Amino acid sequence: MESRLEALSEQNMIKARDMCDRFVSPGLYTLQTLEAIAGDPRHDFYLVREGDAYLGYFYAQRLKARDIDQVPGFHYDLIADLCQPEEEIGLFRSTGLEPQCRGGGLSDALVRHFQTSYQEAYGLPLILVAAWRQGTFVPAEKLLLRNGFTYFCDLIRPWADSPDLNCSYCRQESCICDAVVFYYRKGDQ
Numbered sequence: 001m002e003s004r005l006e007a008l009s010e011q012n013m014i015k016a017r018d019m020c021d022r023f024v025s026p027g028l029y030t031l032q033t034l035e036a037i038a039g040d041p042r043h044d045f046y047l048v049r050e051g052d053a054y055l056g057y058f059y060a061q062r063l064k065a066r067d068i069d070q071v072p073g074f075h076y077d078l079i080a081d082l083c084q085p086e087e088e089i090g091l092f093r094s095t096g097l098e099p100q101c102r103g104g105g106l107s108d109a110l111v112r113h114f115q116t117s118y119q120e121a122y123g124l125p126l127i128l129v130a131a132w133r134q135g136t137f138v139p140a141e142k143l144l145l146r147n148g149f150t151y152f153c154d155l156i157r158p159w160a161d162s163p164d165l166n167c168s169y170c171r172q173e174s175c176i177c178d179a180v181v182f183y184y185r186k187g188d189q
Contacts (some may be wrong), residue, residue: 002050003048003049003050003055003106004048004049004050005046005047005048005049005058005113006046006047006048006049007038007045007046007047008034008037008038008045008046008047009038010038012047012054013031013034013035013038014031015047015054016029016034016045016047016057017029017030017031017034019047019054019056019057019096020034020057020094020096022096023056023057023095023096023097024094024096025164025165025166025167025168026166027164027165027166028162028164028165028166029094030164037059040061042061042062042063043059043060043061044058044059044060044061044062044114044117045057045058045059046058046059048097048101048106048110054098055097055098055101055106056095056096056097056098056101056106057094057095057096058092058094058095058110058114059092059093059094059095060090060091060092060093060114060118061090061091061093062088062089062090062091062118062122062124063088063089063091064085064086064087064088064089065079065083065084065085065086065087065088065089065126066085066086068089068091068128071091071130072130072158072159072161072162073130073155073156073157073158073159073179074128074130074155074158078153078181079126079128079152079183082126082152082183082185083125083126087125087126088122088124089124089125089126089127089128090114090118090119090122090124090126090127090128091127091128091129092111092114092127092128092129095107095110107143108143108146108147111143111144111147112147114127115127115147115148115184119186125185125186126183126184126185127149127183127184127185128152128181128182128183129144129149129181129182129183129184130155130158130179130180130181131144131179131180131181131182132169132177132179133154133177133178133179133180134169134177135169138180141180141182144182145182147184148184148188149182149183149184150182150183150184150188151180151181151182152181152182152183153180153181154178154179154180154181155178155179155180155181156178157175157176157177157178158178158179159175159177159179160174160175160176161174162175
């Protein structure tokens with residue numbers, strides 16, 4: 001059976017919230033947050049399904065480079081060497097897969113699907129990812145490097161001011177984990 005993408009909607013919102021609670025952090029993506037995401041055409045939140053089973057999700061968004069300061073830890077000056085302020089860029093925000101679905105190529109397929117969509121369908125020159133760092137380990141690093149992303153910089157405690165993030169790694173109410181930023185530009189490989 002083949003997996004398929006299902007857009008975030010009223011019908012699957014509780015399932016999406018439950019997966020986000022398990023894969024990222026309890027309470028980070030509330031129903032109100034997911035409703036806002038679903039209602040904004042610049043946000044792409046998809047659940048991965050196979051038959052009746054939900055396997056995971058992928059969340060990305062498109063935004064003007066100058067608006068990157070709306071994302072925890074980022075500011076335009078940080079990425080000014082990569083793009084112009086008026087350019088629309090992509091940001092891969094979050095992903096999560098059921099444990100039994102990891103390591104089989106599904107995460108690579110999702111990254112490639114959204115790379116293609118964002119660069120070919122939308123013509124975006126740049127895609128950024130702030131990958132969570134667990135101590136010295138960056139779980140998404142190999143996935144991103146395999147798919148043509150390049151290391152760009154480190155972000156120090158980008159989620160420290162996110163009151164709803166109850167980090168499963170550092171176990172702090174105010175997350176003290178760092179992030180590693182990767183970027184992808186077609187033609188840079």
